[in-house]
Amino acid sequence: MGKIIVSGASGQFGHAAASQLLDMGEEVIALSRSTDKLADLAARGAEVRAADFDSPDGLVEAMRGGDKLLLISTTLVGERPRQHANAINAAKQAGVKHVVYTSLLGARKPGNPSVEGFDHIATEEMLEQSGVAYTFLRNSLYAEAVATAMAIPALTSGTKPENAGRGRVPIVSRDDCIATAVGVLTQEGHENKAYDVTGPELWALPDAMALVSEMAGKPIEVQDVDDEGMFAYFDALGVPRKSEDVDPNGPIPWASEGMVTFGKSIREGFMDVDSDDVERITGNKPRTLKSVFEQYQGAWPK
Numbered sequence: 001m002g003k004i005i006v007s008g009a010s011g012q013f014g015h016a017a018a019s020q021l022l023d024m025g026e027e028v029i030a031l032s033r034s035t036d037k038l039a040d041l042a043a044r045g046a047e048v049r050a051a052d053f054d055s056p057d058g059l060v061e062a063m064r065g066g067d068k069l070l071l072i073s074t075t076l077v078g079e080r081p082r083q084h085a086n087a088i089n090a091a092k093q094a095g096v097k098h099v100v101y102t103s104l105l106g107a108r109k110p111g112n113p114s115v116e117g118f119d120h121i122a123t124e125e126m127l128e129q130s131g132v133a134y135t136f137l138r139n140s141l142y143a144e145a146v147a148t149a150m151a152i153p154a155l156t157s158g159t160k161p162e163n164a165g166r167g168r169v170p171i172v173s174r175d176d177c178i179a180t181a182v183g184v185l186t187q188e189g190h191e192n193k194a195y196d197v198t199g200p201e202l203w204a205l206p207d208a209m210a211l212v213s214e215m216a217g218k219p220i221e222v223q224d225v226d227d228e229g230m231f232a233y234f235d236a237l238g239v240p241r242k243s244e245d246v247d248p249n250g251p252i253p254w255a256s257e258g259m260v261t262f263g264k265s266i267r268e269g270f271m272d273v274d275s276d277d278v279e280r281i282t283g284n285k286p287r288t289l290k291s292v293f294e295q296y297q298g299a300w301p302k
Contacts, residue, residue, distance in 0.1 A: 002067025003027040003187050005096065005131070007087060010037035013102070015217050018046060020182045028068050051084035059090035066091070068098045068185055073120065077258045078243040080119040081126070086287050088123075088130055098133040098191060100184050102177070105196055106142040106270040114265040115243075116258045124194075125288075133191035135275050140172040140198045140271065143292035148299065150205075151212045152219045161223045163230040164205045167266040170198035171208065173287040174280050183281040190296055196275035200286050205266070208289060215293055216300050230260045 004021055006047070008014040011032035015038075018030050022044050030041045031051035042048045053074060063069065064171055069091045084101075091099055107117035120138075127134040156158035180197050184190045206222040213220040231241060234256030240246050243255040251274040265271060277288040277299045 001095075003029050003047075003064055003067040004032060005029040005066035005071075005091075007031045007053075007070060008072040008074070009041065009046075009048075010034050011072065011166045011175060013181075014070070015041070016175075016178045017070055017072075017181055017185075019044075020178065021185065022046060024182070024186060026186065027227060029063070031062055036144070053086050056086045058088060059086060059119040060093045060142050063091050063094035063096055066094065067146050068100065070100050070181055070185060071101045071123075072260040073102050073123070075253070076243060076246070076248065077119060077255060079115055080123045081122040082265070084119075085126055086124040088126055088132070096132060099127055099130075099138065100181060100190075100288045101127060101134045102181065103194075105138045105140065105198065105273055106265065107149045108194075109270050112265050112270045113157055113268070114261045114286050116257075116262055119266065135190045135192070136194035137177065137181055137184065138145070139177045140170050140196075140268075140273070143171045143178070143199060143287070144296070145287050146171055146205075146208055146289070146295035147212075147292050150209070151216075151293070151296070152300060154212065155216055155218050156193055156207055158219055159221045159223055159228060160209050161225045161233045162205050162209075163225050163227050163260060164222065164264040166206070167269055167272065168202040168270040169266050170200075170202050170273060170275070171289050172197055172199040173280070173292050176282070176284075179282045180278050187281070190281075195277040195281065196273050197278055198273060198286070199278075200288055202272065202274065203289060205263075211290065212293060212300075215290075215297060218301075227260050227264055230263060231256055234259065260263055264288045285297045 005019040010032040028046040105118040
């Protein structure tokens with residue numbers, strides 16, 4: 001096995017993936033804009049290199065010697081295709097043979113309204129045309145996000161506006177997404193394939209909030225709103241609608257357009273996907289939503 005490059009290795013996903021690869025005895029090249037956050041990986045034998053997908057300069061050198069790349073999608077909606085193109089071009093020039101990319105569940109289904117998905121479609125198409133082997137990990141909604149970013153404000157206010165209606169989504173733990181990525185990077189036979197990385201159950205978001213309410217012993221009233229009502233909710237919180245209006249260093253580093261169209265895509269059935277890919281690749285059943293709620297329950301308002 002050659003060296004495995006992990007991009008965004010200072011983020012939660014990348015750091016955990018790099019750590020698990022080191023546990024397995026793999027040679028790891030850990031990339032980040034902030035290499036000071038990678039000291040623990042360096043101490044365990046990872047090669048730590050500075051890399052910035054906004055600037056192609058130095059990217060080829062950063063990836064040199066790597067055989068596979070875990071390309072973790074960047075965070076700024078709308079900017080990702082440009083950043084990912086820089087990474088893919090550099091990987092190809094550096095001789096990387098296989099790129100494993102964290103994509104989005106249902107993104108390639110025709111008519112999906114999710115603007116988050118547009119970036120992933122563009123990146124998947126670039127990889128298909130790159131001449132480098134690829135694997136697409138189409139990750140579902142993170143259970144950890146539901147347990148924190150959704151649950152905490154809902155418990156605090158007692159209400160949760162929601163535009164996803166009764167659409168179903170197989171909410172998945174980030175742990176299972178990471179384990180699936182590590183499996184694909186360390187096993188044979190995953191080239192030029194796409195996997196649906198999903199949890200074990202399909203959830204309507206109002207039912208997920210009902211479980212939060214029950215476990216916390218506090219009421220949450222889910223208010224069924226249309227897309228405009230969802231925008232109004234985020235407007236009231238001071239969230240910019242468009243990603244180009246986001247201040248990356250501001251208190252809210254994301255735009256509501258991504259969240260609202262994500263909810264719409266759930267409502268319209270684009271994420272209603274039942275898959276056993278996680279278990280087939282990792283050998284383990286994926287975590288339930290309840291188990292992730294139990295993990296984060298201590299952070300919920302009393």
